Amino acid sequence: MEKLYSSIKRILYAKALLPLFVFLIASLSSNAQITVADNQTAAALASALAGGGVTIISPTLICNPSANGKFTTGAISPLGIPFGIVLSSGSTIDTTISGTTFIGISHPASMFADGAMLTDYHDADLAALESTPTSNTHDACVLQFDFKAAGDTIKFDYVFGSEEYPEWACTGFNDVFGFLISGGVTSPLTSYPTPYNIARVPGTTIPVCINSVTCESGASCTAMGPGSPFCAYYIDNSASTTLVYDGMTVVLQAIAAVSPCDTYHLKLGVADVGDDAYDSGVFIRGGEPYFYSAYCNFRFRYWWLALLRTRLPSRAVCFLYSNSAGYRGAHTLYDYRNSCKRT
DSSP, X not given: OHHHHHHHHHHHHHHHHHHHXXXXXXXXXXXXXXXXXXXXXXXXXXXXHHOTTEEEEEEEEESOGGGEEEEEEOTTOSSSOOEEEXXXXXXXXXXXXXXXXXOOSSSOTTSOOOOTTSOOOOOHXXXXXXXXXXXXXXXXXXXXXXXXXXXXXXXXXXXXXXXXXXXXXXXXXXXXXXXEEEEOOSOGGGOEEEEEEOOBOTTSSOBOBTTTSOSOOOHHHHTTSTTOSOGGGXXXXXXXXXXXXXXXXXXXXXXXXXXXXXXXXXXXXXXXXXXXXXXXXXXXXXXXXXXXXXXXXXXXXXXXXXXXXXXXXXXXXXXXXXXXXXXOXXXXXXXXXXXXXXX
16 A cells, blocks of 8 residues: 555656646746747847947948848857847848748757858948958848947947858858948047958957868868968867857957947948858947956946046046847957057
8 A cells, every 4th residue: 555655646747747848848948948039120130239429420221121130049048248239141030931941050960051042142342351352242131331439449248150161161152241341530540541350260360261261171261361270269069959050159248449439330241251151240249338457447338328437637637338148257359459548
């Protein structure tokens, strides 16, 4: 009788735990998921990036509707970026065109993302980054706008991922993206007469792309510049169950010095190169108000505060604008071309 009673308790206990197991599995799946709201306007995408202290002017978008969006990630997402915008040369969500379904980014890497039937946009500036004809870029997605910043630096945290990895690395299918800044008149140190790409391999002038950030080897990769390819910034994502791209970069930073209140133009874009197969995408972290002074060794979380450096002559103000909350301690800037300026 006691044995029968114990068996009944085990069965009841197991039945009681079953809903908990289901809940835990569902929670893990939810935490891992990348959720995308596609087909955003240019204004919505630019505003999602800006954070406090930045004024957006005249945003435009040339992109297939399903190839752009605002995204959020779960706690165990491989991206390392919790929210922001995504620009892609394919579809960011599952999309059916003329009876053919193209999968979005939130799928296992064992699946294949190929948006070859989307409208085939080309872009001359992205082509120039690789010295390739404009017609050799495909499925381009480009967001651009003018802006004025309250501080003297802008920064983006981003991840670049692609289906080209790893099989087509070090070939002519070198999918490209760029963050191109131009404008500014106050100082030669913070003026960009021609578009200047700030999406570069840290410590180099080499653009981040398939052939510069990979662990594969070949002449097309070494031709990108000294030290290329840079395996240290590459992540093999082939075992992922939540992000379709087979490979991606670590979280990188694009940084540029600006003069407060000057008008600049920023162009963010991604495109396939060589053909319109094998999608790529760039994930850019959304903005948050934050001022930081690299020189004064103090920091504040509120955008309306500036820092006075008392050792400088009177009315000297030192401050830096950062739109990411991920680096709230002292850190090294890759491209700090400006210093504290007298007001």
